[in-house]
Amino acid sequence: MKATEEILSVxxxxxxxxxxxxxxxxxxxxxxxxxxxxxxxxxxxxxxYGITGxxxxxxxxxxDEFANRGIDAYPIGEDHGAVxxxxxxxxxxxxxxxxxxxxxxxxxxxxxxxxSEKLKNFFPGAEIRVEPSGEDVxxxxxxxxxxxxxxxxxxxPIERTQxxxxxxxxQNSIKREPLLEKRVQHGxxxxxxxxxxxxxxxxxxxxxxxxxxxxxxxxxxDRIYQKTGYDRxxxxxxxxxxxxxxxxx
Numbered sequence: 001m002k003a004t005e006e007i008l009s010v011x012x013x014x015x016x017x018x019x020x021x022x023x024x025x026x027x028x029x030x031x032x033x034x035x036x037x038x039x040x041x042x043x044x045x046x047x048x049y050g051i052t053g054x055x056x057x058x059x060x061x062x063x064d065e066f067a068n069r070g071i072d073a074y075p076i077g078e079d080h081g082a083v084x085x086x087x088x089x090x091x092x093x094x095x096x097x098x099x100x101x102x103x104x105x106x107x108x109x110x111x112x113x114x115x116s117e118k119l120k121n122f123f124p125g126a127e128i129r130v131e132p133s134g135e136d137v138x139x140x141x142x143x144x145x146x147x148x149x150x151x152x153x154x155x156x157p158i159e160r161t162q163x164x165x166x167x168x169x170x171q172n173s174i175k176r177e178p179l180l181e182k183r184v185q186h187g188x189x190x191x192x193x194x195x196x197x198x199x200x201x202x203x204x205x206x207x208x209x210x211x212x213x214x215x216x217x218x219x220x221x222d223r224i225y226q227k228t229g230y231d232r233x234x235x236x237x238x239x240x241x242x243x244x245x246x247x248x249x
Contacts, residue, residue: 035171055098125203
């Protein structure tokens with residue numbers, strides 16, 4: 001079910017990239033009418049501040065890397081951006097950096113190595129099952145506490161202009177709750193650390209572990225910096241934006 005080495009070699013370039021909405025709020029205040037950054041600007045911001053972006057940023061960036069390597073790929077999703085990459089045999093692999101998957105995963109049932117059994121090592125802190133149906137793929141996530149959840153991906157290609165329009169819409173929609181997700185090493189496994197709405201926690205194969213509350217922006221800056229290496233001044237500025245949004249409630 002794992003992708004070819006050619007696809008994985010591109011995917012691995014993003015292993016340490018968080019998915020977050022901090023950059024969205026930060027850039028919204030600094031930009032003109034166009035809010036979706038191009039790859040050149042994303043690379044510039046990554047070099048300067050260490051920052052990455054949301055699911056659309058990461059999908060656009062990943063598509064560019066696939067194109068540079070001559071790998072066929074196309075975008076999917078208008079509410080949540082993701083990518084489908086094709087190997088040399090035309091088999092399709094779901095690539096979702098926005099949800100911080102560990103690896104791309106095969107979604108073609110006709111492939112001889114496809115299975116709908118539960119699988120490990122594709123999603124942090126959960127086993128998953130892949131069940132394609134027509135143009136849709138249902139992913140079921142099985143958590144260590146016995147709970148499960150489902151997500152439907154619509155895998156039909158959408159036009160690049162349509163995807164960019166969805167991305168622009170997303171970048172213009174600033175929610176009050178800050179979000180950052182990061183794959184982190186936890187012992188021998190890759191776990192999932194999340195900062196959402198002024199709480200943070202770690203999802204592992206042994207369950208979910210909540211962090212102590214941080215009592216100030218400065219403490220949140222320290223915690224997020226330790227996980228991401230993001231520029232501290234960027235974090236102070238951005239978390240202040242979100243704190244102001246929260247106080248407007």
